[in-house]
Amino acid sequence: MKIVTANRLSDGRVIYVGLDNEPVEHIDKASVLDDTAAEVVLAEVAGRPDVFVNPYLFEVQDHAPSGRDRLKERIRSAGPTVGHSVAGGVG
């Protein structure tokens, strides 16, 4: 199964394709699609460059990234594993 993801044009943030092919910010809200449907949705959002930058597919199992790029996709979905260097130290 697959999820369609991209970066959002306005701020570059990670987005996924959710219900009605609308962008959603959390992977939990992303539509999980079979291979055929995923290709169709990918083509659809590729035609909406005002929102979706560089859309592509990645593999999921039980709504979590799987396959070769699973670590990269986990980091994209949750943010840097090292947190942010803000006042008070790494948090």
Added chain:
Amino acid sequence: MYRYDEFDHALVRERVEEFSDQVARRASGALTEDEFKPLRLMNGVYLQLHAYMLRVAIPYGVMSSRQMRRLGHIARTYDKGYGHFTTRCNIQYNWPALTDLPAILSDLADVEMHAIQTSGNCIRNTTTDVFAGAANDEIEDPRPWCEIIRQWSTIHPEFSFLPRKFKIAVIGAEKDRAAIRTHDVGLQIVKGDDGGTAFRVFVGGGQGRLPHIGQEIAPAVPAADLLAYLTAILRAWNLLGRRDNIHKARIKILVASLGIEAFREEVDKHYATLRHEDLRIPEDEAERIKAYFASPLFEALPKTSAPFDRALLADPDLARFARNNVRRHRQSGYASMVVSLKPVGGVPGDITADQMDAVADLAERYSFDELRAAYEQNLVLPHVKLDDVPTVWRALREAGLAMANADLATDVIACPGLDYCSLANARSIPVAQALSKRLADMDYQEKLGPVRINMSGCINACGHHHVGHIGVLGVDRKGEEYYQITVGGAPDEQAALGDIVGKSLPADEVAPAIQRTLDRYLQIRTDGERFIDTVRRVGPDPFRDAIYETLDATA
């Protein structure tokens, strides 16, 4: 410090206007990403894993307090409250919105800063010795020559579409504190036959997938001919360099394939013509630029400072900081202070907006309004009175910036890795953090002495792992992170590439393996031997044994 003239101001403002228009057209959908990408890359804007990333140039790493405060303002206003200093002495913001970029660039232009040529296939920010103008072993201050190179290379029409990026570093001393032999061109100021300033030129250094140490191409190019000679090198490469394969397009590949003799002949052909053209640097122009970098008005002070010496005796923490982070200055009674951006468990090179303000205040009050960014991802207060060192140290400690580990094992150079970078195969920051925590004992680090440890999250080598005394390279093994270790690299005047010791290790094994390597060094070193000296004497085998002695789960 250099101050913009009317041409610099006009150029930067025009670029802000031009890029603002391009951003507006991209945001409206009038430009596609494919159309916009080359435009944003000319302005230091990348699209990374989580967001856009803006890389701001800090020419040869020199900043004023006003500029540092502005960098803090940008971190606070448009980002998440922090920035990241890179191995090119630039600063990166990891979270700016596309639509904020025009405002950020305008804010930068107000303080004579920009992001031009911080990405793309052009001549990047020229770097230098972080102690330039302060070091006591310098023949001449390299910064004016960096500025001359900056002016020549900025939006140079012939060199705006090179086969690949091109990096230049300049030093003014025998001691190489700018890793010049890892650069496309490395320049070392020497005295020419006539006693005048000249440049020993190295070419074809570089890291990445196919690392090379730069080779000497000219022993002493007269200073007035520097731009003619650089133009000759770039022209030879621009004409002969490969453009069909991104991995073979850097000048190092051309130099290696032709051989240094044949490449020198190509350069000399161009140089023979170019040195008689308008590229000759007029003496009065060189003097005009040098005047911007005149020494601050140092006080005449004795070599030693009683308040400093008393404070050292009274406070062992200050004494430790002084041993490791305070450097000798050419002016008696002054010192340079290294501000480490490597706290225990921190992200190498990261600094918060509040810390930027704090260090800017210290630079303004105690260091003639000057700050430096080091390629080791630290900062330097270059000209501090010894009398003031204790006060500055206390303020740094208050700001969380007094880590006394400059050049020690936890002063790790690390790229952002897979936590941020879309090119990375593995994370580097967590591995650096694990090592930092494991080796946190300062007594142990001081016992080890200077050790340069470098980590990269992919073969592009932004963490300079090839030239770390110990280098760590993240690799992807079927979706799992593994780390290849090298030993014996060096970035300095004895530049060398490290030897790969064996199979790559899982992430959890890296810090323990490095500690075993360091412990082995302590067992076998002779008196006065630094880690790298021991590696050179005995070779990598004892360290290989130490790295793998307890491992069974390697890949």
